[in-house]
Amino acid sequence: MKVIGLTGLIGSGKTTVANIFIRHGVKVIDTDQIAHDITASNGIAIPMIIKQFGARYIDNSGALSRDKMRELVFGDESAREELEKILHPIIFDEVNRQIAAFNVESYLILMVPLLFKSPRYLKITSRNIFVDCNYDAIVSRLKARNNFTQHQVDNILATQVTREKQMLLADDIIYNNGGIDNLEQQVNLLHEKYLQLK
Numbered sequence: 001m002k003v004i005g006l007t008g009l010i011g012s013g014k015t016t017v018a019n020i021f022i023r024h025g026v027k028v029i030d031t032d033q034i035a036h037d038i039t040a041s042n043g044i045a046i047p048m049i050i051k052q053f054g055a056r057y058i059d060n061s062g063a064l065s066r067d068k069m070r071e072l073v074f075g076d077e078s079a080r081e082e083l084e085k086i087l088h089p090i091i092f093d094e095v096n097r098q099i100a101a102f103n104v105e106s107y108l109i110l111m112v113p114l115l116f117k118s119p120r121y122l123k124i125t126s127r128n129i130f131v132d133c134n135y136d137a138i139v140s141r142l143k144a145r146n147n148f149t150q151h152q153v154d155n156i157l158a159t160q161v162t163r164e165k166q167m168l169l170a171d172d173i174i175y176n177n178g179g180i181d182n183l184e185q186q187v188n189l190l191h192e193k194y195l196q197l198k
Contacts, residue, residue, distance in 0.1 A: 002107035002197050003099065003124050007115035008131030009163060010156050011138040011145070013176040013183070017131050018111050020187040027108040029098045034091045039064035048086045053079070074155045092120060099124070107194045116161045116169050126197070129190065130170035132163065134177055 006021075006028075008014045018028045038045040041062040050058060057072070059065040073080035095110065102108055112121050115128060122128070138157075142148040148156075167173060172193075174186045 001102075001104045002126045002194065003110050004107050004194060005115050005121065005125035005128035006109050006111040006131070007113060007128065007166065007170075008176075009133065009138060009160055009166075010113065011141040011153075012131045012133035013141075014111055014113070014131050016180075016183065017129075017174055017176070017187060018109060020184055021109050021191065024187075024191045026191070027102050027104055028111060029095055029108065030111045031091050031095060032111070032113060034094045035087055038087065038090050038094075039066075045086055045090055049083070052082055052086060070152075074152070074159065080159070095121075095124075107197060114160060116166055127171040127194075128169070129172045129174055130166045131174045131176050132167060133175075135163075137177060 006014060006018060008017075015030075018030065022028055037043060039049070043063065046058065046062065046064065049064060053069075053072070057065050057069050069083065073083055099108070099110075110121065110125060112118055115121055115125075139150055139153050142153050143150075161169075172190055174183065174190070176183055
């Protein structure tokens with residue numbers, strides 16, 4: 001079984017690409033979804049977050065207050081590192097559990113937003129896809145989807161590997177600057193390619 005990494009800048013369309021692969025019957029492991037699960041109400045990471053940051057970063061339901069935590073960690077690198085120390089080992093263990101649980105003959109997709117900053121995931125993947133999208137489209141999507149300001153978008157992008165470097169590091173690039181039909185065509189071609197991997 002091959003593990004194909006899937007990454008891209010925030011707002012680039014990784015989830016849309018992953019959903020097209022899913023329609024082909026491909027299993028997808030989403031580290032963002034795992035992060036949401038472990039920081040939901042009664043999530044395994046919540047007690048550690050309270051211990052490190054205090055209960056003010058937990059909402060009334062007992063889940064992580066994402067807006068408050070985002071405001072903290074994207075303005076304070078040491079706080080971001082402390083949060084990552086809590087979340088990343090739990091997420092990595094769950095990724096490995098899911099890989100072991102899937103009975104897949106050909107390949108599965110592992111979606112990791114900061115893949116090229118994560119040597120432990122790069123050791124798992126045999127090829128890596130970068131979803132490319134131009135800056136204006138990213139800003140537009142994040143303003144509409146998350147109600148982010150341009151300043152917030154730029155702060156987040158500043159923590160990620162640059163678009164240019166990721167394009168150099170990737171084995172395959174999907175260009176998400178057109179419509180859904182074009183995106184589907186690109187995924188379809190990669191799907192056929194990955195089915196032939198030995």
